[in-house]
Amino acid sequence: MSDRLYFAPNTISVVVAIALEVAGRDYELVRVPIGPDGADSPNPFRLVPVLETPAGSVREVVAILNYLADEVPAAGLLPRAGLARAEANQWLTFCASSVHPVMKLIFRAYRYAGQDEAAQANLKAHVVPVLERTFATVEAQLEGRPFLLGDTWSMADAYFGEFSAWGLNRIGLKGASGPNVARHREAYLAHPATIAAKAREKAATEAQPNPTPA
Structure with missing residues (x-):
């Protein structure tokens, strides 16, 4: 049995x-x-991703990445142990707790501010500066180093790299155009695994235009 990744x-x-x-x-x-229409999703919180493996199911990006890193240590998804692994998890958690939730406030402002457009605009106006400061933190971290952990690539780079692309293309963050963040994002988008995964996701989306509950 192969792995099954539930996605949107x-x-x-x-x-x-x-x-x-x-x-x-x-x-x-x-x-x-996902969301209100995902009542029968494999994730009880109606969110993706969920990874179904022969050993069982795992949800939440940070948990999944740690699981895969332990299952295939030779792949170098994350450092194997010790302080280096802890530092990688710092950045994974940073993405999960300080970047993604704030972006959701922009992408789905109606969920938090209601249907009033003025209220949504006010929410976004307060949220964008928070994201700018977050991206400034990463800009400083990447000064003089190619990756978040220094000279070694990890899945923390892929995680933030995707948010960096969102920040540039979907939000228009100034911080997404910082020289270090921009360089880091370009490397992420050019990574063979990024290219392959995005191509597979596009093909799967086109082949499954009307998702059905899992």
Whole structure:
């Protein structure tokens, strides 16, 4: 049995697909609805990604990436142990707790501010500066180093790299154009695993235009 990755287009589930590509795992992409329409999703919180493996299911990006890193240590998804692994998890958690939730406030402002457009605009106006400061932190971290952990690539780079692309293309953050962040994002987008995962996600999205509950 191969792995099965439950995904939705234009979500962070693509990062798990990248990890599966790097690890050389055989996997299938299954598109599912999320949010209010995802009542029967494999994730009780109606979110993606969910990775179904022969050993069981795992949800949440940070948990999935750590699981895969331990399952295929030779792939180098994350440092194997010790302080280096802890530092990688610092950046994974940073992405999961300081970047993604704030971006959701922009992408789905109606969920938090209601249907009033003025209220949504006010929310976004307060949120964007928070993201700018977040990206400034990464800009400083990348000064004089190619990757978040220094000279060694890890899935933390893929995780932030996808958010960096969102920040530039979907939000228009000034911080996404900082020289270090821009260089880092270009390397992420040019990574063979990124290219392969995005191509597979596009093909799966086109082949499954109307997702059905899992």
